[in-house]
Amino acid sequence: MKPLRHFLTLADVDVDELKTILKIAETVKARFKEGNRTEDSEILKSKVLGLIFEKMSLRTRVSFEAGMTHLGGGSMLLEERHIGLGVRESIPDVSRVLSSMVDCIAFRAKRHSTVVEFAKYSSAPVINALTDEAHPCQALADMLTIKEEFGSFEDVKIAWVGDSNNVAASLVEASAMLGCKIAISSPKGYEFSQEEIDKLTAQRQPGFALAQIEDPREAVRGARVVYTDVWVSMGQEKEEQERVAAFKPYQVNAELMGLARTDAIFLHCLPARRGLEVTDEVIDSPQSRVVEEAANRMHAQKGLLIWLLGN
Ligand code: CP
Ligand code: NVA
Numbered sequence: 001m002k003p004l005r006h007f008l009t010l011a012d013v014d015v016d017e018l019k020t021i022l023k024i025a026e027t028v029k030a031r032f033k034e035g036n037r038t039e040d041s042e043i044l045k046s047k048v049l050g051l052i053f054e055k056m057s058l059r060t061r062v063s064f065e066a067g068m069t070h071l072g073g074g075s076m077l078l079e080e081r082h083i084g085l086g087v088r089e090s091i092p093d094v095s096r097v098l099s100s101m102v103d104c105i106a107f108r109a110k111r112h113s114t115v116v117e118f119a120k121y122s123s124a125p126v127i128n129a130l131t132d133e134a135h136p137c138q139a140l141a142d143m144l145t146i147k148e149e150f151g152s153f154e155d156v157k158i159a160w161v162g163d164s165n166n167v168a169a170s171l172v173e174a175s176a177m178l179g180c181k182i183a184i185s186s187p188k189g190y191e192f193s194q195e196e197i198d199k200l201t202a203q204r205q206p207g208f209a210l211a212q213i214e215d216p217r218e219a220v221r222g223a224r225v226v227y228t229d230v231w232v233s234m235g236q237e238k239e240e241q242e243r244v245a246a247f248k249p250y251q252v253n254a255e256l257m258g259l260a261r262t263d264a265i266f267l268h269c270l271p272a273r274r275g276l277e278v279t280d281e282v283i284d285s286p287q288s289r290v291v292e293e294a295a296n297r298m299h300a301q302k303g304l305l306i307w308l309l310g311n
Pocket of ligand 1 (some may be wrong): 056057058059060063130138195270271
């Protein structure tokens, strides 16, 4: 029996474990790209992944389901409205029962505390498939994409432009663990607190540096990765008007991209709201790696699933 591990944030793994997950991801990706579907097709044979979604998803659901199929396992979507989590049945009861039948649960929750509580009662590994606080699976794919582009994390500076949100939090955590520099540029009132930064950078490695820079033009200077996300995350729809006004100067457009290094790439976790946080000319430009990044969700999560469940 493997020891029970959860993956709710990157703090659930150490630096070596994170590197191992990425290494497995690279290996399975290389075989997949060669068209070799047989070698990995029994790694998770007869294992079942349950997927609970309290919010919408394209990439996360499809990458987990396709990934499990490629590895010989199965998956099932459990829409929150069908389970009635905390309404029809308590979180501990759902967690105990579900984890007695499936081998792993990926959970996208409105509140991070729900996933934490769920994991407490689960006898199977629980993966955070996005909460209001973190998106660690996205960070795995992001770091895989950066490694593929630049060969290593050394001398890579990421500029995060926009909201200091769930995706940014996991990116900061991954950057600290892999020794990547990161500048975060958010408008006043939307930055990380010092307490949050301290928590996210607890496993910082040599080479890591972080700066919070209000001016996006200054933040992107010297950056090899310019990364943004929506200004209004799922669950924040009521704040749309004030957020769009506050974030307007933080749009990633050709002018801002032009201030980064000439070899800079553009990343976005997607879905994007074109014309708001990013313009078509940037997201559709040769510098954009958003499709590769999205595709890497599947390879990165295969690495995670094999690390959690494989022999
Ligand atoms: N990036 C991401 O998590 O996409 P989905 O919301 O479509 O899963
Ligand atoms: N920050 C976004 C990411 C979506 C993948 C959200 O939480 O809605």
